[in-house]
Amino acid sequence: MFPIRRLQHSFFSFACAVFLLGLSLPGQAETPQQILNSYQDAARTQAAGFSASSGRGGEFFRAKHGKDWSCSSCHTNDPTATGKHIVTGKTIQPMAVAANPERLTRPEKVEKWLTRNCKDVVGRECTAAEKADVLAFLIAGK
Structure with a gap:
């Protein structure tokens, strides 16, 4: 069960990072x-x-x-x-x-x-x- 929690945590961290990156892109106006x-x-x-x-x-x-x-x-x-x-x-x-x-x-x-x-x-x-x-x-x- 421990590896599943680690996997869930990794996926959650990755999903958060992708979400935050997506929020920052529209702000990248030139x-x-x-x-x-x-x-x-x-x-x-x-x-x-x-x-x-x-x-x-x-x-x-x-x-x-x-x-x-x-x-x-x-x-x-x-x-x-x-x-x-x-x-x-x-x-x-x-x-x-x-x-x-x-x-x-x-x-x-x-x-x-x-x-x-x-x-x-x-x-x-x-x-x-x-x-x-x-x-x-x-x-x-x-």
């Missing part, structure tokens, strides 16, 4: 700047010395692309404003970090958002440089 830096580093593998530009990001955000849409078609020209999806009418919270501090804190969410929206708006996946520029624009909030 800063918008850290996420921007990762895209900027990826872009530098294509073009040495690349530096993200909020100006280029703003131009990209407002420019019409493949489907005659721009990012601002749904998100408005002002990233600090609330947008509205052009097809569904769904409200979209502000994209700018200054207006919505929860934006750009989860790398996997940022990548999912950029991948989906680039395919919808641009008609292709955006490059790391384009992603970095758009994030620089959203961080600057201009």
Whole structure:
């Protein structure tokens, strides 16, 4: 009977550790700047010395692309404003970090958002440089 108790204790300890680790993971958000830096580093593998530009990001955000849409078609020209999806009418919270501090804190969410929206708006996946520029624009909030 003693080995069973030891096994139960070990399993309980393991289960507690896994549970606590799971609770800590959602708290592992990154800063918008850290996420921007990762895209900027990826872009530098294509073009040495690349530096993200909020100006280029703003131009990209407002420019019409493949489907005659721009990012601002749904998100408005002002990233600090609330947008509205052009097809569904769904409200979209502000994209700018200054207006919505929860934006750009989860790398996997940022990548999912950029991948989906680039395919919808641009008609292709955006490059790391384009992603970095758009994030620089959203961080600057201009």
